[in-house]
Amino acid sequence: MQVPCTRTHYRMRFKPPSFPDLSRHFPAFFNPSFIPTSYSRSFFPAMATLSTQKEPLSPPTDVTHKTHQPLQVAKRLEKFKGTIFTQMSLLARKHGAINLGQGFPNFDGPDFIKEAAIQAIRDGKNQYARGYGVPDLNFAIADRFKKDTGLTVDPEKEVTVTSGCTEAIAATMLGLINPGDEVIVFAPFYDSYAATLSIAGANVKGITLRPPDFAVPMEELKSAISKNTRAIIINTPHNPTGKMFTREELQTIASLCIENDVLVFTDEVYDKLSFDMDHISMASLPGMFERTVTMNSLGKTFSLTGWKIGWAIAPPHLTWGVRQAHCFLTFSTSAPMQWATAAALRAPDSYYEELKRDYMAKRAILVEGLKAVGFKVFPSSGTYFVVVDHTPFGLENDVAFCEYLTKEVGVVAIPTSVFYLNPEDGKNLVRFAFCKDEQTLSAAVERMKEKLKRN
Known part of the structure; x- marks a missing residue:
């Protein structure tokens, strides 16, 4: 029987990344009253002809606000300027x-995926989906994962469907990270990691990947990881550098995680866009499935980024936390698109x-x-x-x-x-x-x- 790891939590505040102030360069985007020119009156022609009454039904009310109120944002997000x-x-x-x-x-x-979504809508699959995924998609994800990694997972207990990988990331961090937990991230890293870790109150350590090859600085990693480390986040293939973690790098990281009882959260949305070497999923390494959450999505592989269908694969003791957070983030994901995603994942090689x-x-x-x-x-x-x-x-x-x-x-x-x-x-x-x-x-x-x- 697998049980969750217990650990002491250190009350350290996460300092969000010091993103450059872009307002000097792009002032329009940081002006609260800025509206893109494309959202003009002509964009909504019905607004101009909404009423044909000659007299108003009630006296006009002046609702113009003369004062500007300061922007409101929680302190944990005040350093983030928008994506x-x-x-x-x-x-x-x-x-x-x-x-x-x-x-x-x-x-x-592809047309065959779009047609599957249309058919699902026509078949009336338009109400709330089951919270952690329609069964057909959970089974399709499990089948695809086995084909890719050789690992057999339980589609009912170890697969959670989310609203894109972005939500899988959020649910994983919010469901498994406590305030003050130390999390190691390989920088540069996707901005949604920073925002969600800030919300979770994590203490972030960055391990910088530097050009020309963006190799993992192993000595730096070894000195950074300790018994205080709760999790490591890995994105492979890696956005923005295009780096793929080698088997040797992953094996070293895996041994450090096992030695120090550390979780691994892997973002693998670009796994099918691996050009110069084979993609290796961290969960497939010996001893790692039990401590890994593997996150992926439909959008990048099938050029349907607007659908926002993602998933997280993890053993039951980690899936529990992911699903608890997911339940209160989006509850469930677009039902017809889930049925279509199941068809997508069954595409031939x-x-x-x-x-x-x-x-x-x-x-x-x-x-x-x-x-x-x-x-x-x-x-x-x-x-x-x-x-x-x-x-x-x-x-x-x-x-x-x-x-x-x-x-x-x-x-x-x-x-x-x-x-x-x-x-x-x-x-x-x-x-x-x-x-x-x-x-x-x-x-x-x-x-x-x-x-x-x-x-």
């Missing part, structure tokens, strides 16, 4: 820039092979193009992102470079300093996404060749 992805996407639309920033495809997912070939071709277009423009390009073994060194172009930091690139060149990238506990670690790096059609990638490269000049 960089939304900011850069808005800036892309404002300047007519090609958006290689936010990681969503500009092409649609040929789908995944074609997906990988397609993305490798896109990666080649962007990587070769960026090199031709003059960037120093770092290897990307997985995901659909490429990290480059922007310093040959003479801008003071990544935020300034991305502002210039968007406004003057017409291409959007993401400044990586927002992914670091210490923004200085990322000031020379920016991230481009290649989850776009080949015409878009080629057009972005041509714009940079024409307008972006080395200093």
